[in-house]
Amino acid sequence: MIMVVRAALTLVAIAVVATPARADTLPRPVEGGDRTVSCGAANRGALFGGVALPERGPHHVVPEPWASRDHHYGTAELVGLIQRAAAAVDAAHPGGVLGVADLSAPQGGHVPGHRSHQSGRDADLLFYARDASGAPFPPDGHMPYYTGAGRAYYAYAPAWKVGIPVRYFDTARNWALVKALITDRHVEVEKLFVASRVEYWLLRHAIRTGEPRAIVSRARAVLQQPPGVGKHADHMHLRVACTADDIAHGRCQPLARGRARIKRWTKPCPASL
DSSP, X not given: OHXXXXXXXXXXXXXXXXXXXXXXXXXOOOTTOSOOEEEEETTEEEEESOEEOOSBOSSEEOOTTGGGGTOOEEOHHHHHHHHHHHHHHHHHSTTOOEEBOOOBXXXXXXXXXXXXXXXXXXXXXXXXXXXXXXXXXXXXXXXXOOOTTSEEEEEEESSOEEEEEEEEEOHHHHHHHHHHHHTOSSOOEEEEEOOHHHHHHHHHHHHHTTOOHHHHHHHHHHEEOOXXXXXXXXXXXXXXXXXXXXXXXXXXXXXXXXXXXXXXXXXXXXXXX
C-alpha cells in the first residue's frame, strides 16, 4: 500500500513539473517593480511596470528641464544598464557625471518631440564634456551640438540657444561609455545612434588605444547615424534589445514600419497577463 501511494505521489510531482505555467499564474509586477515588459515597438508601443531612473545618482544626473518632464521611465534592464555604465565610466575616468535626458513616459506611449521612446527601451544620453583645461564639464541643461572640431557653443535642444558655455567633446569618457554599454553582461544593446563624425571619433579612439578587435567590431555594428532624423551630434540615443520576456508577453519587436504612433496604445500591455 505504501509503495502504491509513493508511486502516485511521484506521478503527480512529474505532472506538476511537466505542466507549463499558464499566463494567468505568472507573477504580476507592481509599479516600479523588478519585472517590466516592453510592449510593441519603440515607435508604436507601451510600457508595463516601468522603473524610474533616479533624477540623481552617484554617477549620473537628469538635469532640468528633463527632470520635470516625467519621462525618465524604462524597463528594469534599461535603467540598470544606464546606472552600471555610468559607474564604469567613473571607474575608468573619475570625475565625470553622465547627463541623461528623456527615456519613456510611466506607461510608455507617445513622448512629445520623439519618434520613438514609446516602449521603455530608449534613452537619450548627453555626451560627456570637458572644459578648455581638460576638466570634466558637468551637465547643465543644454544638449550641446558638437561641431566638426569637437567644440560646442550652441544647442538645438531642449531649446535653441546660442552662446552656451563652451565645452569640448570628451572622447575618452564617451568611448568608455560606449564600451560599458556594449560589453554589459546583462543587457543587449540594439543601437547607439550618433552622428557619423561622432562614430568616427569614437572608433578612432578605440583603435588608437588598443581596444580588442571584437569590441571595436561590436561598436562599429551598433554605432550609426539614424536615417531621416537629426544627425545626433548633440547626444547618444541608446536602444536596448527586446528580452525574451518582452517578446513572449509584450509582443516586443524592433522599430515598426511607418510613422510613429501618437495616439495612446490601446492593446493589452502585456498581452498575455
